[in-house]
Structures are given as structure tokens and as C-alpha cells.
Amino acid sequence: MTSTRASIDRFRRPEYRRLLAAARRSLEHTGGDLGRSVAVGSPNEAERKAIISMTGHYRPPVAGRVAVRLADLDEAAREATGLTLRDLLAQLAAPSAAQPAASLAAQPAEPLAAQPAEPLAAQPADDAAEEAAAGDGIRLAECSFLMASAGWYAAWLDRVVRGGDAVGRRELAQAVPVLEDLAGRPAGRAVMLGALAEAVTGDPAALNDGTTLSALVLSALAARAGAAAPRSPADRRRLWESADVVADDLASRVLVLNLAADGTGLGEWLTGAARSGTPCYVTMHQLMSHAVAISAGIVFACQRRAVLRRAAADLAAASAPLLCAEGQPSAAFRRLAEIIAGGGGELRYHGDFDWPPMAAAATLIDRYQARAWRMTAADYLARADASQVALTGAPQPTPWDPGLARAMRQTGLAVPEESMADQLLDDLRRGA
Numbered sequence: 001m002t003s004t005r006a007s008i009d010r011f012r013r014p015e016y017r018r019l020l021a022a023a024r025r026s027l028e029h030t031g032g033d034l035g036r037s038v039a040v041g042s043p044n045e046a047e048r049k050a051i052i053s054m055t056g057h058y059r060p061p062v063a064g065r066v067a068v069r070l071a072d073l074d075e076a077a078r079e080a081t082g083l084t085l086r087d088l089l090a091q092l093a094a095p096s097a098a099q100p101a102a103s104l105a106a107q108p109a110e111p112l113a114a115q116p117a118e119p120l121a122a123q124p125a126d127d128a129a130e131e132a133a134a135g136d137g138i139r140l141a142e143c144s145f146l147m148a149s150a151g152w153y154a155a156w157l158d159r160v161v162r163g164g165d166a167v168g169r170r171e172l173a174q175a176v177p178v179l180e181d182l183a184g185r186p187a188g189r190a191v192m193l194g195a196l197a198e199a200v201t202g203d204p205a206a207l208n209d210g211t212t213l214s215a216l217v218l219s220a221l222a223a224r225a226g227a228a229a230p231r232s233p234a235d236r237r238r239l240w241e242s243a244d245v246v247a248d249d250l251a252s253r254v255l256v257l258n259l260a261a262d263g264t265g266l267g268e269w270l271t272g273a274a275r276s277g278t279p280c281y282v283t284m285h286q287l288m289s290h291a292v293a294i295s296a297g298i299v300f301a302c303q304r305r306a307v308l309r310r311a312a313a314d315l316a317a318a319s320a321p322l323l324c325a326e327g328q329p330s331a332a333f334r335r336l337a338e339i340i341a342g343g344g345g346e347l348r349y350h351g352d353f354d355w356p357p358m359a360a361a362a363t364l365i366d367r368y369q370a371r372a373w374r375m376t377a378a379d380y381l382a383r384a385d386a387s388q389v390a391l392t393g394a395p396q397p398t399p400w401d402p403g404l405a406r407a408m409r410q411t412g413l414a415v416p417e418e419s420m421a422d423q424l425l426d427d428l429r430r431g432a
Helices: 005-012 014-030 045-055 070-081 085-093 101-106 127-142 151-162 166-170 172-184 193-201 212-225 233-242 266-276 284-289 305-314 331-342 355-368 377-384 402-411 417-431
Strands: 037-041 065-069 253-257 280-283 298-302 322-324 346-349
Touching (some): 005 070, 005 085, 014 037, 014 045, 014 070, 014 085, 037 193, 045 065, 045 070, 065 070, 070 085, 127 151, 151 172, 172 193, 172 212, 253 266, 266 284, 280 284, 284 331, 298 417, 322 331, 346 355, 377 402
Parallel strands (some): 298 322
Antiparallel strands (some): 037 065, 253 280, 253 322
């Protein structure tokens, strides 16, 4: 089809902007590889319809993230304008000018930056080429919307740039789109690590443990969470899960007691375990593979396994339903909390009186309309005198009881959850 000014200018409209910007980044980074995919996170209605019109594939309105093959975009560009995707992007980078439409295909336009198709770390390259690639990554990172919307981002980027690691700085060209995708994803909607990597980079293994890109993204997630850099595989898995990314759907799990559920498979297993008061683990893989519904009115949640163990030993089937985060709530824990809230239930959470559990409680309250369980300033002060443990982490607000955060700052002491086990078990007995 012969290109026309109108057909090219159509792609200057706002609904195409994010999709084509992602396509340009990918082509520049890979040297024009059309075998990859790009994605738009949380597309609005206009963007969704634009993607449908370009690809001919229906995308439901509830789609939180839409991936598009570059080969499909290239075919759509040729049909609509007579230009390849690469040439169309070059035309769109130049200002629209009044000139005969027939000359558009031949007019000079800003070319896409030429970069190697494979990561530079796998190829011999001189220092000048290495620094040029690093500079491209820095410029892309500085143009991200995260620079203005996320305070942690600028500080993290400054550390990366000042670190002097050209390889790390070059990887910014892929790390930034990953971080942007996560920032645009609806809270609580988990994504598998491989699916995220494939959609953003075209390579499902790009974010695997041990890659430079994975280390760079995790350093950003640690900065976002105000946490130290992860040192072990378990640390890295927990950090991914804090961003609703599931690195291992079998390792992401939640310990439950007496949580009956409707549904075949997992629902039957949970109901059977509840009849006998037997604790069991539920993995993210099970939650993604089996549809379950939970109609319990109130479900309690604790942080420490010792509390659930006592509930199972002392109360067995007479205990109210109880979840255990075993530290920080995992993706499986949060998915189960979402199912409970979606069924009209109420989650009540208790954890250590320490700063990280305060952040976890605030997140659960905000996302799933949970309630704090025996986590008031009065509860804390009744136990703080006997504590010899210092608070850890950065101070956190406690919006359900602002006086709690003030009391914790004044005493500087942490109170472990186990010290309140007797009161918690009384609640579980009455709640049943």
C-alpha cells in the first residue's frame, strides 16, 4: 500500500505512543530484531483499541498488560503505510511537515540507533563502544517517567551511574522498561518472572538468577523497598515477590490452618485438612492451577510459624481459620488474601512489633481491606517493658493507630509475636 501522510500521522496519536516507544527501544537495543515482543502495562481503553486495530487480535478490557509481537507490528505498519516498522518509527521521530505525500517514503528521517543484536557482554568490544552503549542506557533511564514519580528511582540511578560499571549502566536499557512495567501493573496482580522477562525483553531467561539484568533490577527493587541488597536465592525470591513477581511458583507458599474452601482439587484438600485441624502449605502453583472460593467471615493471619503451631497443638479443629506469613507475606499469601477479600471475608493480621511487619500490615490493610489484630499502642506498651530487642529497619507509619508508631519510636524496642501467643489463641478460640 502506498504510504500517505494521513496514515503515518495516525500513529502520532497518544494511543499509539507507549506501544511504539517500546517498539523503538527494543529495535534499538537488538539491532532491529523483529523476533521479540513488547508490552504496554495497564492500557487505557484507547490504547487497547489501538492495539486491536494494529494486530487484529482481540484484547479483553480487563487485560492488565498487553504484549505484542514486533513482527505483527511490522506487518501492520506495512499494510497501513507501506513502510517497515523501522522506517515508520524513523518518520515518526521527525516533525510532521507539509510536503507531497509521495515523497514521504523517500524523505530523510531520523534513523533508529544501531546497536548489536546480542548483549555486548557476550561480544568483544572496545572501551569506546562499551561506553557508548552505557551512555545510551543512562539517557534512556533519565527519560523514564519514574524519574519524576518515584523518589527512590533517582537515588538508585545515581548510584548505578556513579558506580562506574559500564556493563551495569548498559543494562539500564532493559532494566528501565522492566521497572516501568512493574510500576504500571495493578497492585496485587502477580506475574511469573519468565513471562515478565519475555514480554519486556523478548527473552524468557533474561531475568534469571545470576544475570546482570536480574541483579540490576533487584538492586532497584531493594532501593524501592528501603532494603539491603539481597544475598541469597531466598532473599532474591522474596524481593521479587515484594513487586508481585513470582520467581518460583512452587517455592512461593503460605501455611494455613482450618481454611475450608469450595472447589475441586485444592478446595477439597483445604476442607479435608480443616476437618482434622491439620496445618498444610498452599503454593502459588496450586492457587494458579485450581479455582477456589473461601466464604469464611473472618480469617486471622500471623507472622510467625510458632503461633500457628501452638494453635494447631492446643486448638486443632477448634481454631478459627489462620494463615501464617512465615516472615514477610509471599505472593501466595497475598493471592489467598485477595481470594478471601473477594469472597466477602475479612483478614485480621498480627505480626511482630517491628518496622518491617508494620509495613506489611499497612499493605494488607490498604490492598485487601484487612484489619490490624491486636496491634494497637496499648497492646505494644503492655509488652515492650519486657523486651530487650531493638527495632530494625526504617520507621513506618501505622495509620490504623498512629499512636503505635509514636510509641515504638519512643521506646526503640521490638516485641516478638510469640510473646502475645496466649491472647492470640484466645481470639482464635472465640473466633471459631
